[in-house]
Amino acid sequence: MKKVLMPLVMVAVLAIIPYVAVEFGKQQYLFGVVIPYAAAVLFITGFIYRIVDWLRRPVPFRIPTTAGQEKSLDWIRRNPIESPHRAWEAAARVLSEVLFFRSLFRNTRAEQHKDTTLAYASDKWLWLGGLAFHWSLLVIVLRHARFFFVMVPGFSDFLDHADSFFDVTLPALYLSDALALAAVTFLVVRRFADAKVRLISLPTDYFPLFLIGGIVTVGILMRYVVRINIMPVKDQMLSLVNLSFAPPGEIGSLFYVHLFLVSVLLVYFPLSKLMHMGGIFLSPTRNLCNNSREKRHVNPWNYDIKFRTYSEYEDDFREKMKKAKLPVEKQ
Amino acid sequence: MRIKKMLLLIAVPVLMLFAVVAFFRQPGHAETAKAPPAPVAVDSTKCIAPAEYMRANHMQVLYAWRNSSVREGNRVYIAKNGSRFQKSLNTCLGCHSTNRLFCFNCHMYANVKPKCWNCHLSPMETP
Numbered sequence: 001m002k003k004v005l006m007p008l009v010m011v012a013v014l015a016i017i018p019y020v021a022v023e024f025g026k027q028q029y030l031f032g033v034v035i036p037y038a039a040a041v042l043f044i045t046g047f048i049y050r051i052v053d054w055l056r057r058p059v060p061f062r063i064p065t066t067a068g069q070e071k072s073l074d075w076i077r078r079n080p081i082e083s084p085h086r087a088w089e090a091a092a093r094v095l096s097e098v099l100f101f102r103s104l105f106r107n108t109r110a111e112q113h114k115d116t117t118l119a120y121a122s123d124k125w126l127w128l129g130g131l132a133f134h135w136s137l138l139v140i141v142l143r144h145a146r147f148f149f150v151m152v153p154g155f156s157d158f159l160d161h162a163d164s165f166f167d168v169t170l171p172a173l174y175l176s177d178a179l180a181l182a183a184v185t186f187l188v189v190r191r192f193a194d195a196k197v198r199l200i201s202l203p204t205d206y207f208p209l210f211l212i213g214g215i216v217t218v219g220i221l222m223r224y225v226v227r228i229n230i231m232p233v234k235d236q237m238l239s240l241v242n243l244s245f246a247p248p249g250e251i252g253s254l255f256y257v258h259l260f261l262v263s264v265l266l267v268y269f270p271l272s273k274l275m276h277m278g279g280i281f282l283s284p285t286r287n288l289c290n291n292s293r294e295k296r297h298v299n300p301w302n303y304d305i306k307f308r309t310y311s312e313y314e315d316d317f318r319e320k321m322k323k324a325k326l327p328v329e330k331q
Numbered sequence: 332m333r334i335k336k337m338l339l340l341i342a343v344p345v346l347m348l349f350a351v352v353a354f355f356r357q358p359g360h361a362e363t364a365k366a367p368p369a370p371v372a373v374d375s376t377k378c379i380a381p382a383e384y385m386r387a388n389h390m391q392v393l394y395a396w397r398n399s400s401v402r403e404g405n406r407v408y409i410a411k412n413g414s415r416f417q418k419s420l421n422t423c424l425g426c427h428s429t430n431r432l433f434c435f436n437c438h439m440y441a442n443v444k445p446k447c448w449n450c451h452l453s454p455m456e457t458p
Contacts, residue, residue, distance in 0.1 A: 146442040160442075170394060171445055182341075189340050227394065229387040230441045250387070 007207035011214050018260035022253045031256045032248035036240055039263035046270025047278060054282045060299040062292045064090070065285040071294070083290045094287050098280055101127055126190065133183035136176040137212070139163060143174070147237040169224060177220055184213045208274055211265055218258045228252040368407045371415045375425025379410050420451050428454035
């Protein structure tokens with residue numbers, strides 16, 4: 001219980017800090033300018049540090065996990081995606097992983113029945129929930145481009161239209177808002193519902209879920225419930241994008257809660273499991289070609305071993321071998 | 332088994348939330364049953380509130396006007412200083428439509444596009 005409540009309390013405290021500081025302490029400049037910049041700098045440097053660190057680790061051997069026939073003789077049908085042979089096949093596999101969570105689609109679940117038999121079955125719920133979660137977050141982030149550009153880019157406008165397709169409520173409900181909230185609820189409930197998952201879940205699993213849930217909730221409150229004035233928000237975001245240190249205008253405290261939680265997320269990002277965003281591209285079990293039989297991969301830190309071939313051996317001992325009547329290859 | 336439990340865990344609170352919201356929003360619950368006040372004519376000679384307030388809060392005002400006038404039939408707005416206005420876009424646009432870009436200057440900049448003009452005539456379209 002503690003490992004659920006602690007992150008929950010942490011997120012609640014993190015949400016209250018900017019509210020109190022802005023409402024009663026008039027700390028608009030700190031929370032509207034200083035902290036977002038600091039968070040952005042920490043996020044970018046931290047992200048690059050992590051990726052460069054991982055890129056520098058040598059990967060001497062091919063260790064792709066395969067689930068299909070590798071390239072062999074011509075008349076054996078091979079599986080290019082499950083056992084990639086060329087770089088573009090491996091790239092296709094990584095992309096299908098990133099965009100559609102391919103390996104999670106194969107997720108299975110073990111369950112003990114009443115008569116103590118163990119049964120395995122396909123379990124697509126995590127795949128579906130994860131897909132809804134990640135895609136709706138992506139759409140939400142891309143939609144936010146309307147705050148960062150004076151001329152709103154076309155993709156953001158398009159997403160805006162598609163996302164508010166059903167045009168219910170005023171302002172029109174974004175499907176991705178509802179989906180993100182439902183998906184994050186599912187992902188939290190999933191960790192409670194099963195004893196095995198509950199056992200292996202850590203505070204670091206709950207914290208990002210609660211944090212993202214908090215960000216989404218505050219965003220929804222700003223748009224649909226409080227209906228904050230968006231003009232100073234856009235002014236402020238444009239000024240941040242232009243690297244200006246101008247003080248923010250008259251914006252509701254709820255906006256600072258949203259911005260501060262996003263800043264926390266940015267700082268937390270490189271320090272946490274959220275780095276799977278960059279790490280998935282570097283996972284050697286996914287991004288390597290399965291071509292060990294075709295190409296010799298030499299471990300780069302091997303000693304320079306002096307090999308002695310048989311022909312060299314024979315050159316040294318030919319005369320002695322002849323005397324001892326041993327067969328030699330060269331006379 | 333587990334999926335059923337999970338669906339229940341999600342569905343029950345959501346349904347309860349819906350039930351509570353539906354209960355409080357049912358017509359007649361919140362003292363709206365009394366007869367609406369006498370109608371007033373459209374008067375665009377003065378603003379219903381200071382410009383500074385309207386700039387930041389016109390969306391809340393229009394949202395409240397839409398709900399109370401269309402759904403509850405109460406078309407009279409009593410301003411802070413006691414003067415009465417008809418809850419109608421015509422009250423606003425009687426004066427503000429002199430500037431064709433009155434709405435659009437800011438709404439284009441902030442990229443906020445409520446669907447007012449699907450039904451109403453926008454200042455762009457008025458002759």
